[in-house]
Amino acid sequence: MKRAGFDNPWLPILLLLPQLSIICLFFYWPAWQALRSSFFLEDPFGFGETFVGLQNYTRLWDSPQYMKNAWFTLWFSFLVTFFSLAIALLLAVKADTVLRGARTYRTLLMWVYAVAPPVAGFIALILFNQRWGPLTEAFAQFGWLLRVRLEYFDTAFAMIVASVWKQVPVNFIFFLSGLQSIPRAVREAALIDNRSGISRFWTVTFPLLAPTGFFLLIINITYSLFDTFGMIDTILRNNPGDQPVTLVYQVYLDGFRGQDIGGSSAQSVVLMVLVLALTVFQFRLVERRIHYT
Amino acid sequence: MAELSHTILLPPEQARAARPVAPARRHRRPLRWGAVGNHAVLIAGALFMLAPLLMLVQMSTIPDAQIMRTGPSFEIGDRFWPNLEKALTESMSFSGETTGLNMFRNSMILGLGFALGKIVISMMAAYAIVYFRLRFATLAFWLIFTTLLLPLEVRIVPSYEITQKLGLLNSWTGLIVPLIASATATFFFRQFFMSVPEELLEAAKIDGAGPVKFFIDILVPLSRTMIAAMFIIMFVFGWNQYLWPVMVSTEEGKFTLVQGIKQITQGLEGGHIPEYGRSNILAILAVLPPVLVVVFFQRWFVKGLTESDK
């Protein structure tokens, strides 16, 4: 809040009204219903329900499959985050160095941001087709027989490649602008101190980019948790089999596809708590950053 | 003005250096090979990004039966125009309303409507939170920002029921407004408003400007870059929606492209020859407008994105 704010009593309420009413209608009301449903087993048509207490939660804890999905979600998020940050950083550093065609490179490297997730999944399906997928053929050259949608690990690999492909652009944009805002004096000093490009990067550039990286870390974790939904859905085509599934997709499978309203609501609530923790972490991080810079 | 806001957002020493480093200095590079290597990495990266799209184009030029057997190749066939015509004008539905052109229009309405609605509503809310002494400001803040917690996908069934209770199924309002119930843009605008120097407000107050005048004459023009960036981000986000349109729009006249392409890929799983040609063209059509928006307005887009993280 600004120190010298306006004192008008009704105008701010009027200004907030549209946003608050939309949120109450389309967020809190559904969220409340999800919370309530998580304690019931409910007939999908709404004819009857049975209160089951915490059963919808305890069965998650007891289910090896849910735990397996949780682990998958964890390392999927980690790998997607790591590789999309690493590749984006490499490309940003190079794009910051070259003189010719810098703008063209930037355009070519960022447009994928706008690709719809289902389309990314559709492309991955073609690239990793078991019989003639170009990437399947390419890896076969190295003796790796990729069998996506058959082998758990191979499908996870395809999902990660597609997610990284889609996420590199955002990270690239942030890193590039972070690099371009490194003070000239710092660059020049570094150039004198350190003739080797690699050690210059690790001792000077990397620490200066760390705040951007921290911020991106959160963005990327959120991305790999939620925004990969459309992509995973297209790859699995409603047929999970023994293939890897993220927690968000499991909510969809049980609730939307399997009509298990109580079970999926409980999973939604678990996710809510998870993201709440992440958000608190993010806020504290942002605050610390403001403090230090 | 924009300069000013920029300076405020960045720490002082960074802001000074934000101007591009003089290219003249860079011309004397010690190693030519280094530059070649840099370009090689960048070209590889660009290909990594571009190749899948080129593959879609290639696949749409050859007959479906051939793709089914051999997949993508380097061969360019003659089916592109027939496939394009089919995708644009032929409908796959009973009503005849799900042509590519029709769905393109609907996607536009969804993307533009969502972006505009979200920006207007978020700016108003952010303004109220930042610029007014409000007793329940903190409460409002948390009420709004908690919405970042739960994406629509995981609360979709109750959201649908409520949309119906309000009689909004198959309407543009029902399609667009519930999507707005997330605070991303409000959050970005709040961060941006916080960075606007207090002196501006004080000066405006001395000049006798009221809250409405200050908002419209000073704050909105000041936020131009931010608005443009938000507009692009939100347009892309709205355009790319899938699951919500599937639920809410049951009238085929309201189907969007992303919805259509997903449904077509489901048609690939069936007894007959999958229509790779048509689905690839629709996929390209579904991707093109948001990509063009991002590419053409990339200056604003980049600036808005990167400044909003503060």
Added chain:
Amino acid sequence: MKPTLITTAIASLGLMANAAHAQTEITWWHGMGGHLGEVVNQIAEGFNESQDDYSLTPVFKGSYEETLTGAIAAFRAGEQPNIVQVFDAGAATVIGAQGAAVPVQDLLEANGHAFDIEDYIAGVRYFYADSDGKMIGMPFNSSSPVLYYNADALAEAGVEPPATYEEFAEIAPAILEAGYTPLVQTHLPWEFVENFHSRHNLPFATNDNGYDGAAGTEILINSPEMAMHFTKVKEWLDAGLFGFHGTSWDDNKAYFLDGSAAMYIGSSGDFGGLAAMDLPFEWASTYLPYWEEITREGYQTFIGGASLFAMSGHPAEEDAATAAFLEYLTSPEIQYMWHRETGYVPITNAAYEMAKEDGHYDRFPAAETGIKQLMLPAGENTAGYRMGFYVQIRDVENRELSRFLNGETSIEDALATIEAEGNALLARFAQTAIN
């Protein structure tokens, strides 16, 4: 615009015969994409042209799951379509919710259409019926798993298509020798589990395979027969006599289409698509194999695919329109047309007779396999199964059986896991219905 009772009455009296009178409009949500969707549209057009009182609009709602979920959400909201297509695994959800759907048999009879369940082909009639044999959902796109074979490949290997799995085990090495993968499947639960039980007349669930009600129903999958079958399949897989390419239908079938697999177990409905593809080899189909060591003669299989449910809560004149459409849909002409265009079986005996008389099966012998298989001797376990949350149970079956075939678990553990998780899901489903 909804017509009022008066306008409908006037219209039916023919007083407005010359004017464009208000028609009763009904909707039909379905999950038939691509070519199938086009045939659905043809049927709807035909119905609309055949009379003046009703107008039907079919809407493609995506996958079967999206169609069903959309319809359920719409039902809760009072916006349900008149007709919704429900797939086999989802039927228990709709039938379990007493009052969500009007039994089609009641609907047809109430609106003055004659109904006799004996008119329907044996393997078709009871799958979507209740335990008393009353038809709840109208079978629509019905198919059964059959064995397709590449006749050229079998000739090359010098063998005949197998009738039993024992025969398959005998001839498979020769097919492999000739350079083909002898066999692939396309849907583990449907072909190797559900219809496996029917083909051998084995119980698949307690409570009369679940038809007697959700309470206390348990899945009977952990049997020596299942263990034996999958142990053999795994042996074949390891010996190169069987190909497994995941749980997706198309990923497996593709190996038959490109000529690398000599046989595949698929849907009798695949026939229409295969014919349209102009494959570069001769092919035909025969019955789904069975194990002679389990049963001397194979029993009939039941149908897969989906059915049409009439959702409740509509005005009487709309229900009349729905009944009129179902009547039209089950007429021999339309059933034959549907059969011819898509490869799905005709659901009535009359339509089957018509197809026979028309010489359809002389032209396409493969088209008859599915129907004849559905008319094989019936047993007490051949009507089908009714289990709630079966979509999730199928997921568990797919998951555990894939893991077994991929060598990650033993068949004993896989079947025990399916049984345990399946029964937990069934118990949960039973709880949703109480009160």
